[in-house]
Every structure is written in structure tokens, then in C-alpha cells.
Amino acid sequence: MANRPPRDPATRELLNQLQRRRALRRRLRTAFAALVGLAFLGAATLAAASLFSTDRSVPATPPAPATSLQVDAATGLSPSPTAPPETTTTAEAPTTTEAPTTTSQPVQAGGSADPPPAPTSKPIVVIDPGHQGRGDSSTEPVGPGSSTKKAKVSSGTSGVATGTPEGELVLAVSLLLRDALQARGVEVVMTRTTQDINISNIQRTQIANEAQADLYIRVHADGSDNSSTRGIHVLYPAIVKGWTDDIAGPSKRAAELAQAALIAATAATDRGLDARADMTGFNWSDVPVILPEIGFMSNPDEDRLLATSEYRQKIAAALAGAAVEFLKERGRL
Numbered sequence: 311m312a313n314r315p316p317r318d319p320a321t322r323e324l325l326n327q328l329q330r331r332r333a334l335r336r337r338l339r340t341a342f343a344a345l346v347g348l349a350f351l352g353a354a355t356l357a358a359a360s361l362f363s364t365d366r367s368v369p370a371t372p373p374a375p376a377t378s379l380q381v382d383a384a385t386g387l388s389p390s391p392t393a394p395p396e397t398t399t400t401a402e403a404p405t406t407t408e409a410p411t412t413t414s415q416p417v418q419a420g421g422s423a424d425p426p427p428a429p430t431s432k433p434i435v436v437i438d439p440g441h442q443g444r445g446d447s448s449t450e451p452v453g454p455g456s457s458t459k460k461a462k463v464s465s466g467t468s469g470v471a472t473g474t475p476e477g478e479l480v481l482a483v484s485l486l487l488r489d490a491l492q493a494r495g496v497e498v499v500m501t502r503t504t505q506d507i508n509i510s511n512i513q514r515t516q517i518a519n520e521a522q523a524d525l526y527i528r529v530h531a532d533g534s535d536n537s538s539t540r541g542i543h544v545l546y547p548a549i550v551k552g553w554t555d556d557i558a559g560p561s562k563r564a565a566e567l568a569q570a571a572l573i574a575a576t577a578a579t580d581r582g583l584d585a586r587a588d589m590t591g592f593n594w595s596d597v598p599v600i601l602p603e604i605g606f607m608s609n610p611d612e613d614r615l616l617a618t619s620e621y622r623q624k625i626a627a628a629l630a631g632a633a634v635e636f637l638k639e640r641g642r643l
């Protein structure tokens with residue numbers, strides 16, 4: 311266990327890809343901002359622009375990844391950041407009264423009549439299938455700088471009727487959720503795709519932070535001493551100053567959407583939402599985060615239901631729909 315890498319190779323590769331793509335987008339934005347600036351110079355523009363683009367080896371047509379182009383087509387947005395400088399020049403004259411409000415989006419400030427030609431990025435959802443093959447009872451702080459510590463990752467519950475370990479159930483549902491989100495143009499990073507890994511709750515959340523996730527979904531199932539307890543609820547971070555005050559609002563909104571979608575899709579008992587201040591995976595998060603508890607594995611009926619691919623698919627589809635709704639509300643899809 312100890313010599314295992316803390317991350318899936320696939321997760322690491324995806325994070326590296328995201329970093330490379332962000333760097334490329336930054337270069338494209340810089341290059342395009344420079345082109346717009348040069349347009350002000352009139353006759354010199356074209357010569358300067360062509361010189362510039364050959365210098366920087368940034369092609370005039372952006373080499374956006376094919377997947378990004380698909381999203382853009384689906385949303386009807388033009389993926390091309392290359393509005394001709396001439397158009398920009400003529401559009402600028404009447405808009406000079408509009409003071410540019412941001413320096414990071416010089417393109418929007420320049421041509422407000424047209425859709426922003428800046429390269430768009432796909433929204434990113436990080437999915438964390440709770441637990442893993444074997445728990446790790448060594449501890450880590452429940453929040454940055456905290457002296458309170460909790461197990462790095464607990465072993466989770468298991469199905470009272472089927473014997474299915476929670477980690478296995480939520481991994482299967484998470485993979486369905488990943489597929490459903492990818493089909494809707496969302497970039498997905500999984501914290502794990504196997505049971506055979508040891509990765510703490512802080513490490514999982516660091517993946518979400520590193521990916522700059524638009525939403526971080528931690529999929530879990532419940533257990534109770536009372537076998538008649540059943541239903542679905544969604545946890546989200548309570549406001550803890552310095553830890554979660556910046557993400558609590560959007561997290562709660564995502565939780566509301568997820569809970570409503572899950573209940574509508576499954577007709578399970580509605581246990582509502584829970585704001586939690588004691589969860590490591592929330593307190594370390596810099597991005598909106600929710601934790602759906604998709605049912606009680608200690609309830610024989612619900613455990614059997616959760617073992618069927620049909621019910622798992624319903625849950626995955628509901629969570630994907632809620633995530634898409636959330637991303638749309640946030641202007642990311």
C-alpha cells in the first residue's frame with residue numbers, strides 16, 4: 311500500500327493536460343489582446359500582426375482541442391478567437407465610451423457588439439468515489455491549520471443484503487456519472503478509478519483544487535444501525551470562516567439541485583440537505599463541493615435497489631443533470 315502512487319496515472323495525466331491547456335489559452339489570450347491593440351495603429355496592424363503570430367508560433371487559427379470544439383458546437387458559441395482585426399476596429403469606434411472593466415478580458419472590452427472571441431474552456435467536474443478498497447486509519451487535519459484530526463479515509467459501509475462494499479458501489483455510480491457528464495460536454499477528472507489505491511480525503515480534494523473544478527462531487531452511500539432508515543440526502547459545506555465561506559453559497563445551490571434531481575429520478579425518501587462543518591473533504595476545498603449520500607446500504611430494500619444497474623443509472627443521470635444545470639447557472643455551459 312505504502313509504495314503505491316497516491317494518484318491514478320490517468321488522473322495525473324488529465325491534470326497535466328489541463329495545465330497545458332490553461333497555459334495555451336493564456337498564450338492565445340495574450341496574443342489576441344496584442345492583435346486587438348495593434349488594430350488601433352491602423353495601417354501598420356496587418357504587418358505587425360503577422361510578424362507577431364509567426365514570432366510566437368501561435369497559429370492564427372487556435373489549435374483548440376477537438377473536444378472543446380464539440381462543446382462549442384453544442385452550445386452554439388463560436389469557438390474561434392480570431393475575429394478579423396478589421397471588424398474589431400470598426401466595432402470599437404462607438405464603444406469607446408464603455409470603459410474596460412477587466413484587464414484579464416481585454417477582448418470583451420474591445421468589441422462588445424460581438425460575442426467574446428476569447429477561447430472558451432470546458433467546464434470541469436471532479437468526481438470522487440468515496441472510500442477505497444481498504445481504509446487508512448492514519449489521520450490528517452480536518453481543515454487547514456486545524457489540530458483536530460480524522461482518519462485519512464474510512465473503509466465505508468457495506469450492503470446488508472448484497473455485501474457490496476460502499477467503495478465499490480460508489481465507484482460504479484461515479485463511472486456512470488463521468489460518462490453522462492462527458493456526453494454533455496463536461497471535462498471530468500476522477501480522483502480514483504480503482505479500488506486498489508490509497509488516497510486520503512485531503513489528497514482527493516487537492517485534486518479538485520488543482521483542477522480548478524467548477525464542481526466537486528463526492529459520491530457516498532449511507533449506513534445506519536436502524537435497518538429501516540432509508541432515503542437520499544446531500545451534504546454540503548457549512549460556512550466556516552477562512553475555510554469554506556467562499557464556497558458555501560454555490561455548494562448549497564449545487565446541493566439543492568442534486569437533491570431535487572435525485573428524488574425526482576428515484577422516488578426515494580427525501581432526507582433533505584445537511585450543512586456540515588466537520589468534513590475534511592469540504593474544509594480543504596477551494597471549489598464548490600457536494601456529497602450525495604445515494605441511499606442506505608443498511609436497508610435491505612435500498613441495498614438491493616442500489617445493486618441494480620438500472621437504479622445506478624438513474625442516480626448517475628440525475629446527478630449529471632443537476633451538475634449541468636449548476637454549470638449553466640454559473641455561465642460555464
Ligand SMILES: [Zn+2]
Binds near residue numbers: 466476530
Ligand atoms: Zn461513505
